[in-house]
Amino acid sequence: MRTFMIGGGMIAHDQILPSLYQLKRLGRVEGIEICDRRKESLDALLNAPLLNEAFPDQKFAPRLESYEECLAGLAPEQLAVVALPDALHYKAVMAALRADQHVLCVKPLVLTVAQAEEVEHEARERGLMVGIEYHKRFDDRSLMARRRYRAGLFGEFKLGTASLLEKWYYRYSNFQNWFTCEATDAFTYIGCHYVDLVAFITGLLPVEISVYGMKDRFPNGNEGWLWTDARVIWSNGACLNVQNALGFPDAAPGTNTQGLNMYCSNGETGAWINHDDQYRGMQYCYTRHPGGDGANVYNEPSPDYFQYVNVGGPGLTPVGYGYRSVSYIVERALELQGLGLAERRAKLKEFDDAGVMATPENSRYNEAVVEAARKSVLGGGCPVKFA
Ligand SMILES: NC(=O)c1ccc[n+]([C@@H]2O[C@H](COP(=O)([O-])OP(=O)(O)OC[C@H]3O[C@@H](n4cnc5c(N)ncnc54)[C@H](O)[C@@H]3O)[C@@H](O)[C@H]2O)c1
Structure with a gap:
C-alpha cells in the first residue's frame, strides 16, 4: 500500500512522517509522497536534522502540484493522509474519497456534523476507511482506564x-x-x-x-x-x-x-x-x-507520546503512542487490501463497532x-x- 500525505507542516514533522518512515522500514507500506503547496514546507521536511538522523535510510517524494492532480494519478485504495489546517480537512478528505483512497485524517475530522455525515456517506458507499488520528486513545493509560x-x-x-x-x-x-x-x-x-x-x-x-x-x-x-x-x-x-x-x-x-x-x-x-x-x-x-x-x-x-531511541539502527526508532496510533490506522487499511466491496463494508463495520479507531460513524459527537x-x-x- 502506498501512502500520499497532503500537508507537510508541524504535525507531519513531529509525528506522522516519522511514523510512516518506520512503517516503510518495516515493510508495512511502500512509497511515501507528500504534497504541499509551499515548497519551503517540503524543503524543511527533506532537510530536517532529526528526521535525517533517525531515518538515513528513508526518503519521501515531494509533490508541489495540487493534491487533486496528485490524487488523480494514484491507484485506488491506497492511503491518503490529511495533515492540513482544520478548516481544509473537509475538502481534502472528500477529494481523497472521490479518488477511491482510504483516509487517515489528523483530528478534528471536520468542523460540522453535516460535513461529518457527508464524509461518512461517501466512505460507506465506496467501502473506504476513514480513520481519525486521536492519538491520546493509544496512550496505554487511556486503554487501561x-x-x-x-x-x-x-x-x-x-x-x-x-x-x-x-x-x-x-x-x-x-x-x-x-x-x-x-x-x-x-x-x-x-x-x-x-x-x-x-x-x-x-x-x-x-x-x-x-x-x-x-x-x-x-x-x-x-x-x-x-x-x-x-x-x-x-x-x-x-x-x-x-x-x-x-x-x-x-x-x-x-x-x-x-x-x-x-x-x-x-x-x-x-x-x-x-x-x-x-x-x-x-x-x-x-x-x-x-x-x-x-x-x-x-x-x-x-x-510516552513520541520519542526516538537507538536500538542498534539504522538511524533511530520511533516509540510511543504517537507512533502506535498511526501504525494502528495503517494496519486497518492494510486489512482491507484486496477485499471486494461487501467484505470491505463488513470489516469497516467491525472497526466502527470496536470503537478503538475513531471513525466518522463512531466519533461524530466530536463534530x-x-x-x-x-x-x-x-x-x-x-x-x-x-x-
Ligand atoms: N495533538 C494533535 O492531535 C495535533 C497536534 C498538532 C496538529 N494537529 C492537527 O494537524 C493539522 C495540521 O496542523 P499543523 O500544526 O501541522 O499545521 P501547519 O500549518 O504546520 O502545516 C500545514 C501544512 O499544510 C500546507 N497546506 C495548506 N494548504 C494546503 C493545500 N491546499 N495543499 C497542500 N498543502 C497545504 C501548509 O503549507 C503547511 O505546510 C491540523 O488539523 C491540526 O489540528 C493535531
Missing part, C-alpha cells in the same frame, strides 16, 4: 476536570494569523482531545456544552479567544470542566500542561481516575539549553461538540444542547 471502566471498576462518571494549556510562545507563531475570534478558540483547537477521551473511556456521549472565552491579543494585534473554560454535560448527567489556553508559561517544564481528573461512583462508594499527562515521572536538568521552542534547561520530558462550542463561545458562554 477504558478497560477497567468498562469492567465496572469505577462505577459511573459524575464530575471531572481536564486541562490542556499550550505554551505562551505559540502566540508568536503563525497562530497569530489564523487563530482569530471568528475562526476558532482555545477549546475548539485542543479541548476536543479530552472530550474524545472521556467518551472513549466511558462510552458516554456529550449532549450539551457551554464555553466561556476570554479574548487576548496576539503580538500582531489580532484578537483570539486564547483562554477558555468549557462545561460539557454528558448523557448520564455527568459534568466535565475543560480548561484550555495558549498561555502556559514558557519557563515551565514540559511542552505544555495537561491532565484528566474524573470522579465516579457506583451509588455506594466513590471512585477516582487521575491522569497527570504532563509530568510522567522524569526530571532532566541539562548543562545548557537543549534548543527547540518551549524547551528549558530544566525539563520534564514525556517518554457536534465543536459546532456547539463555537455557538456558545460566540454567544457569551450560553449553554448549547446538541443531543
Whole structure:
C-alpha cells in the first residue's frame, strides 16, 4: 500500500512522517509522497536534522502540484493522509474519497456534523476507511482506564476536570494569523482531545456544552479567544470542566500542561481516575539549553507520546503512542487490501463497532461538540444542547 500525505507542516514533522518512515522500514507500506503547496514546507521536511538522523535510510517524494492532480494519478485504495489546517480537512478528505483512497485524517475530522455525515456517506458507499488520528486513545493509560471502566471498576462518571494549556510562545507563531475570534478558540483547537477521551473511556456521549472565552491579543494585534473554560454535560448527567489556553508559561517544564481528573461512583462508594499527562515521572536538568521552542534547561520530558531511541539502527526508532496510533490506522487499511466491496463494508463495520479507531460513524459527537462550542463561545458562554 502506498501512502500520499497532503500537508507537510508541524504535525507531519513531529509525528506522522516519522511514523510512516518506520512503517516503510518495516515493510508495512511502500512509497511515501507528500504534497504541499509551499515548497519551503517540503524543503524543511527533506532537510530536517532529526528526521535525517533517525531515518538515513528513508526518503519521501515531494509533490508541489495540487493534491487533486496528485490524487488523480494514484491507484485506488491506497492511503491518503490529511495533515492540513482544520478548516481544509473537509475538502481534502472528500477529494481523497472521490479518488477511491482510504483516509487517515489528523483530528478534528471536520468542523460540522453535516460535513461529518457527508464524509461518512461517501466512505460507506465506496467501502473506504476513514480513520481519525486521536492519538491520546493509544496512550496505554487511556486503554487501561477504558478497560477497567468498562469492567465496572469505577462505577459511573459524575464530575471531572481536564486541562490542556499550550505554551505562551505559540502566540508568536503563525497562530497569530489564523487563530482569530471568528475562526476558532482555545477549546475548539485542543479541548476536543479530552472530550474524545472521556467518551472513549466511558462510552458516554456529550449532549450539551457551554464555553466561556476570554479574548487576548496576539503580538500582531489580532484578537483570539486564547483562554477558555468549557462545561460539557454528558448523557448520564455527568459534568466535565475543560480548561484550555495558549498561555502556559514558557519557563515551565514540559511542552505544555495537561491532565484528566474524573470522579465516579457506583451509588455506594466513590471512585477516582487521575491522569497527570504532563509530568510522567522524569526530571532532566541539562548543562545548557537543549534548543527547540518551549524547551528549558530544566525539563520534564514525556517518554510516552513520541520519542526516538537507538536500538542498534539504522538511524533511530520511533516509540510511543504517537507512533502506535498511526501504525494502528495503517494496519486497518492494510486489512482491507484486496477485499471486494461487501467484505470491505463488513470489516469497516467491525472497526466502527470496536470503537478503538475513531471513525466518522463512531466519533461524530466530536463534530457536534465543536459546532456547539463555537455557538456558545460566540454567544457569551450560553449553554448549547446538541443531543
Ligand atoms: N495533538 C494533535 O492531535 C495535533 C497536534 C498538532 C496538529 N494537529 C492537527 O494537524 C493539522 C495540521 O496542523 P499543523 O500544526 O501541522 O499545521 P501547519 O500549518 O504546520 O502545516 C500545514 C501544512 O499544510 C500546507 N497546506 C495548506 N494548504 C494546503 C493545500 N491546499 N495543499 C497542500 N498543502 C497545504 C501548509 O503549507 C503547511 O505546510 C491540523 O488539523 C491540526 O489540528 C493535531
